[in-house]
Amino acid sequence: MFTENKEREQIKKSYEEYNRLLDGVDKTKEIMQAFKYHYENNEAYKKYCKVHGVSPEIIMNKNDIRLIPLIPSDAFKRNSIVSCKSNEKMVECTSSGTKGSISTVYRDHDTLNYFIFSCLWNIKHLLTDEDFEIMCLLPQISDDNSKHLWMAYVGYMLGGFYESYYLINNNRLDVDLATSILKDACYKRKKIAIFGSPSIVVGLAQYIEQKGEKIDGKDKIFILTAGGWKNDLNAMTREQFNNSIKDAFNLNSVSQIRDSFNMVELNSIVTECEVHTKHILPYMEVNALDPANLEPYEDGQPGVLSFIDPMARSFPCFILSDDIGVVKKNYKCQCGRTSDIMIYIRRFERSEDRGCALKMNYSIKKGDE
């Protein structure tokens, strides 16, 4: 979608508009408009809102935002939730399916643009204004297909704005090529970001250490992780991760290691600053909710994380996630920025993970097929 020069120009213009929007964004207004749009254009969501007795006329001000019905993230595993006309060209973005089943989110051109803009904005405001290359520990995708693993597609989109390399081929990471690219970048004193899931970054770091390779990262290498902290990290703490990565790549500081929160159902990223606080974009409404009644908790209390992102057009991005965390509003961070922030704690534990009564799920068939 981003290969034509003319298209790149258009996107750059849209990005400039996006930046202007963020400068003085009226979050409540954006959310109210988005809610009205999806209520009117998405039959399934409209029915859902009616069950809750909520319509655009009810959402009048900032205090009413909490009434907007949230869609559980698992709904995207079983339903096609689309707010556009069926003939619009869309990309099917899928989750990785680590919990067994796969979510599919349909994104049109504008929605994808807003997602990538959120990435660019976060990079510029939280990471660096300078140009850099990205080494994606991801497969290169072909945009002939319309269905993509979301994280791989994110890497592909970033390639429209940064010189990028894609190092996974046939499900294998080309560690030799990765090492060679890093060495070359360090030698030429070019800034380079390594982008991938925490476990694959650890895998690369371990390879480099085992081989005794010397990567002189200093201030030139950034580590950008996303995709969650899965079980295969063997309960490594964040601090342990930071220190081992810093050592493996010889970074000046752990502040060069940044994690981002995203889910395929979310149309913006939530990225860390240099002190590892996850700052929320000014147009997003993120809350930690009481799971018993979905009312937002006061600052600092752990609850179920909900996300309202008004910038998604092709699907209602009013998400009740499966994650538990803490949200603080207007937080004055050590980094000097003031914004809403979130602290991710963990994925919630399903009853099937806790008990011995065999749970049924939607895939129960007749007998034990």
Add this chain to the structure above:
Amino acid sequence: MDRIKLPIIICGEIVETAKDYHVFRYGNSVELTIPKINSKHINKIREQRFMLNNHNVQEIISALVKVGRFWRTETQNRIYLSAVDTLCRVKGYDSKMAIRELNIIGSTCAQIAGLYDLLDLELGNRFYIDEWLPRGDVFVHAQPMGNALNIVAGNVPVSSIMSIIRCLLTKNQAIAKFSQKDPVTLIYFAQSLNYLLPENIVTKNLSVLYWEGGDEIEQSVYDMSDVVCAWGRGSSINEIRSKIGAHTRFLEFGPKVSYALIGKESIDDMQVAIDLAHDISLYNQQACFSPQVVFVEGKTDLFVKRLEQALSLYNDLLPIGSRDIDTEFDIMRVKKMAQFEGLKIQCGDNNGWMIISIDRVERIYESPLNRVIYVMSIKSFDECLDYVSPSTQVLSISPWDRNKEIREEATLKGVSKITEIGLIESVRNGATHDDIYPMHEMVRWVCVERGKDYWGKFIEDGPLDTTKWLMQNRNQIEKISLVM
């Protein structure tokens, strides 16, 4: 933070201190500390193998009856009160549920006749465990396996007690690894034995302990076990199975699902709805025998109305207790999914119970348990058989007299037990458990044949002389070769 310290029990002795401790957290407010086991503990347990074998089973039953009577009657004893309190704090039980559970545990142990019946029905004759009984032409005896390791699940406290009763009645040393979900039941049971009968052989043959998966002590426990009874989810059971030796007998009580079936005659029967509400509410639906789906023969609306009232009643009779954040959210997200997909839902206050009506099983998203029940209409009583499998533990039915219509095929397809709605928890004398009589599998069936002077049913003139038979047959063999 509410801090609780519990001991472990090694061969009946209470061990409160150790070099290191496990720390379990429950929600945000309860922290429980337990001593870690070490190799000295394991060695002490190892030395006790077969100690119970020299004692008559009546001594074992006598001890169990005393401890059962304690839990039924000593409701002001500090151990009893502490058990109720700790069950509530750790498992989030309402006190009614905790007291009920202790009553059941007490009743399970306190009935002398019931314990003898258990032996009779599971072994075929209770005297096998103490004597050599003639059976056919041999003498048969049930020898204990030796060390019986029980890895319990924690969702149904009395099942942990049942597991060790089976070990003790078959004269096995009972080693119980409790679940983090319920460290309370077994520890307090063992403490009550120590309190009442500190020198008793039964007390000394019970150890209650814990280790974390992957702990280096784990393999030494598996290696000294002659039989392992494992309860829990599939992945846990698979992991345990991979660690035990070829000589160790393995009894698994893995995850199961259960259903209820309402015939058209029972749709408008409030008593049936109340009985079903009882079954759903027990253990907050977390037992293998808890029904997760109700199949209704005919339209469901009327029965759902009855069930709503019954579940509300049960919220008072057997309150849900406290729920942690994961449980609350599990219920809430299932509710939201059902609402998004346009399903009809009835809920109690604060989601204390929930009925989700579905038209086909594919509509089931997940079951968060905790009194969330799916109700589905079927055209005929036997249509429920399409949904049973070897993963189905209990099919509970009303009206009861219709059980004969489906019992053969339902059990052929995998159902372990058919019972009447309202009775899912009661284990009648002679009931099997997941297709076996567990105590039958916890002994070695050995025999002593009779000697030559016993002729048996097939020999006209003795005594038995196998060489003489060979010589007689040789003439016949020679005759055959001459003919050829």
